[in-house]
Every structure is written in structure tokens, then in C-alpha cells.
Amino acid sequence: MELETSVYRPNVAVYDSPDGVEVRGRYDQIFAKILTREALNFVAELQREFRGHVRYAMECRREARRRYNSGAVPGFDPSTKFIRDGDWICASVPPAVADRRVEITGPVERKMIINALNSGAKVFMADFEDALSPSWENLMRGHVNLKDAVDGSITFHDKSRNRVYKLNDQTAKLFVRPRGWHLPEAHILIDGEPATGCLVDFGLYFFHNYAKFRQTQGSGFGPFFYLPKMEHSREAKIWNSVFERAEKMAGIERGSIRATVLIETLPAVFQMNEILYELRDHTVGLNCGRWDYIFSYVKTFQAHPDRLLPDRVLVGMGQHFMRSYSDLLIRTCHKRGVHAMGGMAAQIPIRDDPKANEMALDLVRKDKLREVRAGHDGTWAAHPGLIPICMEAFTGHMGKSPNQIKSVKREDAAAITEEDLLQIPRGVRTLEGLRLNTRVGIQYLAAWLTGSGSVPLYNLMEDAATAEISRVQNWQWIRYGVELDGDGLGVRVTKELFGRVVEEEMERIEKEVGKDKFKKGMYKEACKMFTKQCTAPELDDFLTLAVYNHIVAHYPINNSRL
Ligand SMILES: CC(=O)SCCNC(=O)CCNC(=O)[C@H](O)C(C)(C)COP(=O)(O)OP(=O)(O)OC[C@H]1O[C@@H](n2cnc3c(N)ncnc32)[C@H](O)[C@@H]1OP(=O)(O)O
Numbered sequence: 286m287e288l289e290t291s292v293y294r295p296n297v298a299v300y301d302s303p304d305g306v307e308v309r310g311r312y313d314q315i316f317a318k319i320l321t322r323e324a325l326n327f328v329a330e331l332q333r334e335f336r337g338h339v340r341y342a343m344e345c346r347r348e349a350r351r352r353y354n355s356g357a358v359p360g361f362d363p364s365t366k367f368i369r370d371g372d373w374i375c376a377s378v379p380p381a382v383a384d385r386r387v388e389i390t391g392p393v394e395r396k397m398i399i400n401a402l403n404s405g406a407k408v409f410m411a412d413f414e415d416a417l418s419p420s421w422e423n424l425m426r427g428h429v430n431l432k433d434a435v436d437g438s439i440t441f442h443d444k445s446r447n448r449v450y451k452l453n454d455q456t457a458k459l460f461v462r463p464r465g466w467h468l469p470e471a472h473i474l475i476d477g478e479p480a481t482g483c484l485v486d487f488g489l490y491f492f493h494n495y496a497k498f499r500q501t502q503g504s505g506f507g508p509f510f511y512l513p514k515m516e517h518s519r520e521a522k523i524w525n526s527v528f529e530r531a532e533k534m535a536g537i538e539r540g541s542i543r544a545t546v547l548i549e550t551l552p553a554v555f556q557m558n559e560i561l562y563e564l565r566d567h568t569v570g571l572n573c574g575r576w577d578y579i580f581s582y583v584k585t586f587q588a589h590p591d592r593l594l595p596d597r598v599l600v601g602m603g604q605h606f607m608r609s610y611s612d613l614l615i616r617t618c619h620k621r622g623v624h625a626m627g628g629m630a631a632q633i634p635i636r637d638d639p640k641a642n643e644m645a646l647d648l649v650r651k652d653k654l655r656e657v658r659a660g661h662d663g664t665w666a667a668h669p670g671l672i673p674i675c676m677e678a679f680t681g682h683m684g685k686s687p688n689q690i691k692s693v694k695r696e697d698a699a700a701i702t703e704e705d706l707l708q709i710p711r712g713v714r715t716l717e718g719l720r721l722n723t724r725v726g727i728q729y730l731a732a733w734l735t736g737s738g739s740v741p742l743y744n745l746m747e748d749a750a751t752a753e754i755s756r757v758q759n760w761q762w763i764r765y766g767v768e769l770d771g772d773g774l775g776v777r778v779t780k781e782l783f784g785r786v787v788e789e790e791m792e793r794i795e796k797e798v799g800k801d802k803f804k805k806g807m808y809k810e811a812c813k814m815f816t817k818q819c820t821a822p823e824l825d826d827f828l829t830l831a832v833y834n835h836i837v838a839h840y841p842i843n844n845s846r847l
Pocket residue numbers: 389390391392396397398400401412415416576577629633666667668669739740741745746747748750751
């Protein structure tokens with residue numbers, strides 16, 4: 286089915302919402318097929334059952350932050366040692382996803398979904414998180430697209446190229462990544478309060494797709510999910526209960542739903558066993574979400590001036606703390622019988638410069654070889670053009686074996702300590718680092734405000750996670766007046782220096798994108814928001830949460846049934 290959302294009309298129709306549910310987003314006949322009374326009722330049930338647990342989990346995050354801000358550092362929890370030492374394993378991996386050597390990721394955009402499912406990757410992770418700007422239009426179209434994808438009818442007509450996109454016979458297995466626990470969905474009010482974003486994403490997708498998915502994609506299992514940005518196993522426990530609730534509603538076997546958890550916050554690295562334990566009937570592994578992990582390192586240590594990061598480009602997987610995290614994740618997953626997934630290299634193909642392209646591809650190749658040699662069972666690709674390289678690296682090493690769960694135990698990683706996981710990354714800080722953070726942060730935010738959650742900038746993939754690093758690193762350097770020791774200039778970062786950098790980088794952005802695009806885009810607004818966040822007395826928890834209101838579009842006429 287080709288997606289044609291209706292043109293704007295005055296509010297003549299309303300969604301058929303159950304009691305206590307108010308939909309404040311634009312009405313569209315196509316969206317109404319997703320926002321059915323029954324589906325909204327399911328989301329409302331999830332919200333009512335779990336909102337107290339979510340609220341408590343978010344309060345615990347704030348409490349942990351207060352402790353870290355008073356000098357504490359994260360570590361293993363002595364009270365859950367029995368879980369780490371225990372001899373349990375997770376439910377066995379469903380055959381449909383035993384081989385996940387290459388997974389492509391991307392926003393829930395129609396053409397990209399088709400391209401990703403056809404890409405030759407084993408898995409496609411359709412993203413409501415880092416790669417999506419969660420506007421009402423993006424979210425609802427995303428659900429329509431996913432439903433069409435699961436029932437196999439999705440098509441897309443690119444009129445400018447007169448090209449029709451449709452699914453191949455063989456497609457990647459679909460995983461869906463709902464938003465993190467922290468993000469609200471302001472367009473759906475339940476009992477007068479914004480719904481929890483991830484419960485909306487999960488609830489709508491599950492409700493409409495579980496039956497078809499299990500018949501086709503999952504061979505009796507599924508649907509499959511990726512779970513982002515958790516900080517503690519209590520958050521995994523909520524997901525486990527949500528899954529059980531959904532299975533009960535659908536009348537499907539417990540353990541049908543499976544999820545891979547991104548380990549992408551510093552506190553969570555100390556909870557990997559505990560997270561798998563909570564989800565032991567519903568998990569298919571952990572993934573190294575390296576970009577958010579770096580962001581989380583800065584955020585966790587925001588009050589620790591002795592733990593400042595070097596330039597963003599120097600914080601790679603070769604740093605001791607990153608290598609330790611990836612090695613320990615592999616050991617943990619393989620001990621528990623599930624996949625240890627690698628992460629995303631930021632390089633993307635460079636079309637107009639063969640030499641630079643070869644260098645970028647070589648960096649991706651090296652990253653993937655490091656991952657497979659370390660024992661990872663699969664990896665992420667940002668772009669279809671990277672799949673052959675990722676495949677080659679993993680197949681070259683694993684051959685026909687679907688994964689390395691049984692063959693690479695990494696017992697040596699048992700010796701990894703808290704100090705290894707927290708070791709301060711080495712490297713210099715430069716004015717160019719400050720400039721790049723600023724240039725990238727502003728351009729990313731400008732794109733996000735206008736509906737794009739992942740963009741190519743300076744030949745790298747940028748999304749919410751990578752932009753967060755730029756933001757918090759600038760904040761940290763300004764807050765502590767760090768010396769830029771890599772330039773030989775000995776300059777300290779101050780608000781005044783940052784102000785000059787912002788001005789100059791805005792001029793550069795205008796030159797690079799052209800006057801017309803600059804004027805029509807939201808660069809000035811983005812600049813204001815980014816500057817405010819980088820110079821705020823208190824570090825905002827999330828960039829996208831702080832600016833979310835700017836993309837909320839409440840439908841003007843009150844369509845409430847309350
Ligand atoms: C930190 C993390 O969370 S990582 C996970 C979240 N981030 C992501 O998922 C990023 C995914 N990648 C992307 O969004 C894109 O590749 C970008 C923004 C980085 C680059 O996009 P573009 O510059 O538009 O790519 P480009 O023009 O080279 O695309 C060429 C073709 O590949 C397709 N393509 C590019 N990336 C993807 C993808 N990830 N999935 C599916 N198709 C893709 C394009 O749709 C285009 O198709 P077409 O030839 O049929 O028109």
C-alpha cells in the first residue's frame with residue numbers, strides 16, 4: 286500500500302478514544318487506522334498499570350545522579366552479587382534471530398524501511414529513539430509504515446525518480462526500538478497526563494503487528510525489540526512486566542516477545558547480569574550503544590572535574606574504558622547464552638571523494654574486525670553501503686556459524702574491574718574540538734527541529750546520541766574552564782570564548798549550507814537552544830527532552846471526550 290496522508294483540513298473528525306484518553310495530535314484518516322479505540326485502550330492500560338513504576342524508576346535515576354554529583358561513582362551492587370555469581374541462563378535464542386551478524390538501523394521513514402529490509406542485513410532495527418525526531422507526524426507515519434512492512438504490503442513511489450520501492454522476497458528481521466523511559470508523548474494524554482513515549486511506541490506497534498509478525502518474520506516468536514538508555518535493572522523489570530502484560534492480552538505464550546537491551550549508560554554497565562536476569566525469559570542479548578555510553582560517562586561525572594573527556598573524536602573503542610565495557614558485555618552475554626552485539630561506527634560512504642571514501646570504509650572495516658575478534662556476534666551498520674564490509678568482517682571470522690555465543694567465552698574478561706570500566710579516557714582537548722562540537726550540535730538540532738533525527742554531517746552519521754556528546758562536552762569544558770592543551774595555545778574555555786566560537790561557527794554553517802537554506806532552516810533557533818544548554822548552570826538530562834516542546838503540535842480544536 287502506498288502511504289498518502291490527507292492534506293490539512295479543519296478539525297472535522299476526531300479519534301475514537303476510550304474514556305480518559307485524549308489525542309491532541311492532528312487527525313488523519315490514515316493515522317486513525319493506528320489510533321483505534323482498542324489500540325488506544327491497550328496503551329492506556331499499560332500506562333495505568335506501569336506509570337507508578339516508571340515514575341519511581343525516574344526518581345531513582347535522579348537520586349543516583351545526586352549521589353554521583355556528591356562525589357560517588359557507579360559500581361557493582363553488592364546486594365545483587367548472587368545474580369552475578371549465579372549459574373542461570375536466559376531462554377534459548379529463537380531460530381529466526383540466531384544469526385544477527387549485521388544489523389542495519391534507521392528511522393521509521395517509509396523509503397528507508399523498505400531499503401533497510403531489502404538491504405541484505407540480517408536484522409533491521411527500526412528506530413523511534415536516537416534516529417527519529419519524535420514529532421506527531423513522524424511517529425504516526427512510522428506506525429503506519431511499520432504495519433505495512435509487517436504485513437508485507439509496504440510500497441513507496443519516489444515521484445522525482447519515478448521509482449517504486451517494494452519488499453524483496455528475502456528481508457531482514459525487524460526489531461523496533463521504542464523511545465527511552467524518560468520521554469513523554471505529549472500528543473496523547475491519559476487521565477490528563479502525557480503518556481510515556483515508549484509505552485505508546487511499544488503498545489501501538491505490538492497491538493497491530495504481533496499476530497502477523499509471529500506468523501511471518503518471527504516463525505512463532507516475536508515481536509522483537511531493542512530497549513534503549515536504561516540505567517538500572519529495575520527499568521528492565523518494568524519492561525519484562527510490560528511484555529508479560531502484552532502477551533497475556535494477546536493470548537500468546539510467555540517468552541514470545543524478545544528484546545535486546547542497549548548497554549549505553551555508565552550505570553548500566555554494572556548491571557548487565559541483573560538486566561539480563563530480569564528479562565531472562567524475554568531477552569536476546571545486549572548491545573554496545575557506544576555513543577550514548579560516552580554521553581552517559583560525561584553526564585554521570587558532570588560534577589567530577591578530574592574526569593574530563595578529551596576531544597570527541599579521540600574517544601573511540603580503543604580507549605581502555607570502552608574496550609573493557611565491550612569485553613565485559615561479551616563475557617556476560619555468552620555466559621548467559623545470548624547475543625553480544627557490537628555497535629555503530631560513525632563513518633558513512635562518501636560519494637564524491639573516492640580516496641576519502643576508501644579511508645572511511647577502512648575505518649569501518651577495522652572497527653568490525655575488532656568487534657568480531659573480540660567475540661561479538663554481530664554489529665550495526667548505519668548505511669546500506671556498509672553492509673558488505675560488515676558482512677565480510679563477520680563472515681570471514683565466524684564462517685557459517687550463526688554466532689559465537691558458545692565458541693567465545695572471554696573468561697579473561699572476568700578480571701575486568703570497576704577501575705577498568707571507569708578509567709578516564711586519554712587525549713588532548715583542542716579549540717577545533719570545541720568548534721566541531723558546536724558546529725555539529727547546532728546543525729543536528731536544526732535538523733531535529735525540522736523533523737530529521739539522523740543526518741550526515743562532515744561525512745559522519747549524527748543522531749541524538751552523538752549530538753548529546755557534543756552538547757555535554759561543551760558544557761563540561763565551559764563549566765570547568767578547561768585548558769585546551771592540544772593546540773599549544775594554552776587557552777582556557779570560558780563563556781566568552783564559547784560565545785565567539787558560536788558566532789564564527791554560525792558564519793561557517795551559513796557558508797556551508799548556503800544563505801537560502803540557512804534562512805529557511807531553524808539554525809538560529811537551534812543555535813539559541815544549543816548555546817543555552819551548553820552554558821546552563823545545571824546540565825540538562827537530555828537534549829531532546831529539553832527542546833521537545835518545540836516539536837509538539839497540539840491540534841487546535843479540543844477533541845476531548847473527557
Ligand atoms: C547512536 C545510534 O543510535 S546509531 C542508530 C541510530 N542512527 C541511525 O540509525 C542512522 C541511520 N542512518 C541514516 O539515517 C542515514 O544513513 C544517514 C542520515 C546517516 C545518511 O543518509 P543519506 O545521506 O541520506 O544517505 P545516502 O544519500 O547516501 O543514501 C543512499 C540510499 O541509501 C538509503 N539509506 C541510507 N541510510 C539508510 C539506512 N540506515 N537504512 C535504509 N536505507 C538507508 C537512502 O534511503 C538512499 O536510498 P535511495 O538510493 O533508494 O534513495
